[in-house]
Amino acid sequence: MAEKAFQDYYPDQMSYCYGCGRLNEFGLQIKSYWDGDETVCIYQPRPYHIAVPGYVYGGLLASLIDCHGTGTAAAAAYRDQGRAMDSDPPLRFLTASLHVDYLHPTPMGVPLEVRGRIKEVKGRKVIVAETLAAGGKICVQGEVVAVQVPDQLFQQIIREGSGG
Numbered sequence: 001m002a003e004k005a006f007q008d009y010y011p012d013q014m015s016y017c018y019g020c021g022r023l024n025e026f027g028l029q030i031k032s033y034w035d036g037d038e039t040v041c042i043y044q045p046r047p048y049h050i051a052v053p054g055y056v057y058g059g060l061l062a063s064l065i066d067c068h069g070t071g072t073a074a075a076a077a078y079r080d081q082g083r084a085m086d087s088d089p090p091l092r093f094l095t096a097s098l099h100v101d102y103l104h105p106t107p108m109g110v111p112l113e114v115r116g117r118i119k120e121v122k123g124r125k126v127i128v129a130e131t132l133a134a135g136g137k138i139c140v141q142g143e144v145v146a147v148q149v150p151d152q153l154f155q156q157i158i159r160e161g162s163g164g
Contacts, residue, residue: 005031006039006071009085013157014092014149019067028063032071032116039072039116039128045108056106061140064114065130066098069144072116073126077148080121092154093126097145106132106139124148 007020007030018027032041043064051057073093078085106112112134119127125147132140149157 003033004085005033006075006085007031009074009090010092011090011158013160014090014154017067019063020071028060028067030064030067030071030114032068032075032114034075035115037117039068039075041068041071041114041116043112043114045112047108050108054108056108056112056134058100058102061102061106061112061132062098062100062142064112064132065100065140065142066095066144068114068116069098069128069130069142070095070146072118072128072130073144073146076118076121076126076128089151090154092149093146094149095144096125096147098142099144100140100142102140104137104139106134110135119143 007022015021015023018024020030021027022029030041030043032039045056049057049060070093074091077091112132114132116128116130119129128144130142131138
Protein backbone atom coordinates (compact mmCIF):
# COMPACT_ATOMS: atom_id res chain seq x y z
CA MET A 1 0.00 0.00 0.00
CA ALA A 2 1.25 3.46 -0.92
CA GLU A 3 -0.14 5.25 2.13
CA LYS A 4 1.61 5.23 5.48
CA ALA A 5 0.44 2.64 7.98
CA PHE A 6 -0.93 3.74 11.36
CA GLN A 7 2.16 2.29 13.02
CA ASP A 8 4.47 4.44 10.86
CA TYR A 9 3.18 7.50 12.74
CA TYR A 10 4.16 6.23 16.18
CA PRO A 11 6.97 8.25 17.79
CA ASP A 12 10.28 6.36 17.74
CA GLN A 13 10.24 5.76 21.51
CA MET A 14 6.82 4.07 21.12
CA SER A 15 7.85 1.89 18.15
CA TYR A 16 9.46 -1.15 19.78
CA CYS A 17 6.42 -3.35 20.42
CA TYR A 18 6.98 -6.94 19.34
CA GLY A 19 3.76 -6.96 17.34
CA CYS A 20 3.60 -3.52 15.76
CA GLY A 21 6.89 -1.75 16.41
CA ARG A 22 8.57 -0.69 13.17
CA LEU A 23 11.87 -0.42 15.07
CA ASN A 24 11.78 -3.96 16.49
CA GLU A 25 13.84 -5.91 13.96
CA PHE A 26 12.74 -9.23 15.49
CA GLY A 27 9.05 -8.33 15.77
CA LEU A 28 6.05 -8.83 13.51
CA GLN A 29 6.04 -5.21 12.30
CA ILE A 30 2.36 -5.33 11.32
CA LYS A 31 0.88 -2.53 9.22
CA SER A 32 -2.70 -1.32 9.55
CA TYR A 33 -4.67 0.97 7.23
CA TRP A 34 -8.13 2.46 6.79
CA ASP A 35 -10.41 0.66 4.35
CA GLY A 36 -13.52 2.82 4.37
CA ASP A 37 -14.99 2.69 7.88
CA GLU A 38 -13.01 -0.45 8.73
CA THR A 39 -9.31 -1.03 9.19
CA VAL A 40 -7.28 -3.79 7.60
CA CYS A 41 -3.96 -5.52 8.21
CA ILE A 42 -2.57 -8.24 5.95
CA TYR A 43 0.02 -10.52 7.52
CA GLN A 44 1.83 -13.53 6.08
CA PRO A 45 2.78 -15.99 8.84
CA ARG A 46 6.31 -17.39 8.66
CA PRO A 47 6.98 -21.15 8.80
CA TYR A 48 8.08 -20.84 12.45
CA HIS A 49 4.64 -19.43 13.45
CA ILE A 50 3.40 -23.02 13.57
CA ALA A 51 1.13 -24.61 16.17
CA VAL A 52 0.81 -28.08 14.65
CA PRO A 53 1.72 -29.01 11.08
CA GLY A 54 -0.34 -26.91 8.68
CA TYR A 55 -1.79 -24.46 11.22
CA VAL A 56 -0.86 -21.09 12.71
CA TYR A 57 0.04 -20.70 16.39
CA GLY A 58 -2.81 -19.13 18.38
CA GLY A 59 -0.49 -16.72 20.20
CA LEU A 60 0.41 -15.11 16.89
CA LEU A 61 -3.27 -14.75 16.05
CA ALA A 62 -3.93 -13.07 19.40
CA SER A 63 -0.96 -10.74 18.82
CA LEU A 64 -2.37 -9.72 15.44
CA ILE A 65 -5.77 -8.96 17.00
CA ASP A 66 -4.07 -7.07 19.85
CA CYS A 67 -1.74 -4.84 17.87
CA HIS A 68 -4.13 -4.19 15.00
CA GLY A 69 -6.65 -3.17 17.67
CA THR A 70 -4.38 -0.63 19.35
CA GLY A 71 -3.35 0.79 15.97
CA THR A 72 -6.99 1.05 14.99
CA ALA A 73 -7.76 2.76 18.30
CA ALA A 74 -5.12 5.42 17.65
CA ALA A 75 -6.38 6.02 14.11
CA ALA A 76 -9.98 6.21 15.36
CA ALA A 77 -9.04 8.74 18.05
CA TYR A 78 -7.30 10.97 15.50
CA ARG A 79 -10.28 10.66 13.16
CA ASP A 80 -12.72 11.40 16.01
CA GLN A 81 -10.76 14.56 16.87
CA GLY A 82 -10.56 15.59 13.19
CA ARG A 83 -6.75 15.45 13.33
CA ALA A 84 -4.09 14.10 11.00
CA MET A 85 -2.06 11.19 12.41
CA ASP A 86 1.13 13.24 12.18
CA SER A 87 -0.28 16.06 14.34
CA ASP A 88 0.84 16.83 17.90
CA PRO A 89 0.42 15.78 20.55
CA PRO A 90 0.77 12.16 19.39
CA LEU A 91 -1.91 9.69 20.46
CA ARG A 92 -0.81 6.20 21.45
CA PHE A 93 -2.95 3.41 22.86
CA LEU A 94 -2.32 0.33 25.02
CA THR A 95 -4.46 -2.75 25.53
CA ALA A 96 -6.73 -2.68 28.58
CA SER A 97 -8.62 -5.83 27.57
CA LEU A 98 -8.11 -8.44 24.89
CA HIS A 99 -10.74 -11.05 24.07
CA VAL A 100 -10.07 -13.67 21.40
CA ASP A 101 -12.34 -16.47 20.16
CA TYR A 102 -10.79 -19.13 17.94
CA LEU A 103 -13.57 -20.27 15.61
CA HIS A 104 -11.60 -22.52 13.22
CA PRO A 105 -8.01 -23.69 12.89
CA THR A 106 -6.08 -21.09 10.90
CA PRO A 107 -4.14 -22.62 7.99
CA MET A 108 -0.51 -21.83 7.24
CA GLY A 109 0.58 -20.72 3.80
CA VAL A 110 -1.99 -18.00 3.12
CA PRO A 111 -2.01 -14.30 4.02
CA LEU A 112 -4.13 -13.46 7.04
CA GLU A 113 -6.52 -10.53 6.85
CA VAL A 114 -7.34 -8.77 10.10
CA ARG A 115 -10.28 -6.34 9.97
CA GLY A 116 -11.27 -3.88 12.65
CA ARG A 117 -14.53 -2.05 13.23
CA ILE A 118 -14.85 0.77 15.74
CA LYS A 119 -17.53 0.00 18.32
CA GLU A 120 -16.95 3.00 20.58
CA VAL A 121 -14.74 6.04 21.03
CA LYS A 122 -15.30 7.55 24.45
CA GLY A 123 -12.74 9.87 26.00
CA ARG A 124 -9.45 8.00 26.31
CA LYS A 125 -11.03 4.60 25.56
CA VAL A 126 -11.67 2.95 22.20
CA ILE A 127 -13.35 -0.42 21.67
CA VAL A 128 -12.53 -2.30 18.46
CA ALA A 129 -14.28 -5.46 17.17
CA GLU A 130 -12.08 -7.57 14.91
CA THR A 131 -12.05 -10.60 12.66
CA LEU A 132 -9.12 -12.56 11.28
CA ALA A 133 -9.66 -14.48 8.05
CA ALA A 134 -7.52 -16.96 6.11
CA GLY A 135 -8.46 -17.58 2.50
CA GLY A 136 -11.69 -15.64 3.01
CA LYS A 137 -12.83 -17.78 5.97
CA ILE A 138 -13.12 -16.08 9.37
CA CYS A 139 -11.05 -18.12 11.80
CA VAL A 140 -10.79 -15.73 14.75
CA GLN A 141 -13.00 -13.04 16.30
CA GLY A 142 -11.74 -10.62 18.87
CA GLU A 143 -12.30 -7.43 20.74
CA VAL A 144 -9.77 -4.95 22.07
CA VAL A 145 -10.49 -2.29 24.65
CA ALA A 146 -7.66 0.19 24.20
CA VAL A 147 -6.83 3.15 26.42
CA GLN A 148 -4.78 6.18 25.54
CA VAL A 149 -1.35 6.19 27.15
CA PRO A 150 -1.57 8.63 30.10
CA ASP A 151 0.25 11.89 29.37
CA GLN A 152 2.62 11.44 32.32
CA LEU A 153 3.69 7.94 31.18
CA PHE A 154 4.00 9.10 27.57
CA GLN A 155 6.28 11.98 28.58
CA GLN A 156 8.35 9.64 30.79
CA ILE A 157 8.86 7.24 27.88
CA ILE A 158 9.83 10.10 25.55
CA ARG A 159 12.35 11.47 28.13
CA GLU A 160 13.91 8.07 28.81
CA GLY A 161 14.09 7.31 25.10
CA SER A 162 16.00 10.53 24.45
CA GLY A 163 18.54 9.87 27.20
CA GLY A 164 16.96 12.43 29.56
